Amino acid sequence: MKSMKTFLAVVGLALATQSVAADFKLGYVKIERIYSEATPAIAIQKKLEAEFADRRAELKRMEARGKELQALLAGTTLNGADRKNDERELDSLDRDYRAKVREMAEDFNQRRNEEFATLLDKANRVLKVIAERGQFDLILQDAVYVSPKYDLTDQVLKELDKQ
Template sequence: MKRLQHGLTALMLLVSANLMAADFKFGYVNTERIYREAAPAQAIQKKLEREFADRRNELKKMEARARDLEAQLGRANLPAADRKKAEREMAGLDRDYRAKAREFSEDFNQRRNEEFAAVQERANRLLRQIAEKEQYDLILQDAVYVNPKYDLTPKVLKELEK
């Protein structure tokens, strides 16, 4: 008797799921693709590159100086006084580089997040408009796999271009 009840319950769930699925419309948007391909996102990337170019160049110069010091320290015929001086400079340079690189990374990520928040907000607003206009019940932004026929990313990219 219990087997029959479980079987009927499973059958009822299957039938009700199929009936609900007939009226259910959903879509998907790839947020990373929006951040990569949308014109406003590309403009933000260029803006950030310009804004942080000086600091990035300073870090590259520090890297080049560290390579020079490393090569200098690698020479066997370096006098002890010069070796000691180069080692002190290398230690200081390493400390400064790590601090500046960490600060650069934190500042860049903060600015990137600030700028991309506006793109995300605009994309979400467009998604809500698409959902209302085309009567979507659910739109997902992150998923492991979605069939391309449900992908709304091209529509959002097209709207962001306007």
């Protein structure tokens, strides 16, 4: 008798859930695609590349000088004083290079996060308009798997490109 009640409760719950699910409208957005394919995202990437171009060029010059010093030190033609000076210069250059790489990476990440936070806000506003227009009940971001039939990413990309 108890198992029959449990069975009927489960069947009743399943039928109730089925009727609610028929009216439920779900959507999904792949944020990584927004960050890589949206016109504003591409503009952000170009802006950041230009903003950090001088610092990258300086790092390349430092790297080239370091390789030059390593080649000099690998040869045996240097006397003791010259070798010592080149070793000190290489050590100093290596410390400066590592510090500048770390500093640039931190600055770049901070600027990237600032710029992409603005893009995410814009994408979320666009998504809200799409959700209201399409009468969606729930729109997800960052899921392990979602069927392509729920994917709204292309619609968001089109709307962002219009702005």
